[in-house]
Amino acid sequence: MAFKNESDAKAYWKENLALMLKLLVVWFVVSYGFGILLVDVLNEIRFFGFKLGFWFAQQGSIITFIVLIFIYVRSMAKLDNKYEVHED
Structure with a gap:
């Protein structure tokens, strides 16, 4: 990176x-x-038939992590372009 x-x-x-x-x-x-x-x-709330707290512990945190990876990649591409250190 230059x-x-x-x-x-x-x-x-x-x-x-x-x-x-x-x-x-x-x-x-x-x-x-x-x-x-x-x-x-959160377990007092139902989400697709499951308790919401259970859903966050089993699925929600994993899905959120994957979404955050895509947000990071997109944001870093914008940041690289802003400082002109992007890869072509």
């Missing part, structure tokens, strides 16, 4: 780390918060 200058490199990594932190917070809230901490509250 940046135009040092300030672009620092800005790129700052945005990259901010994006990763946001996505990791979402994943943590969904997997740990909904799947473990709030499971009893």
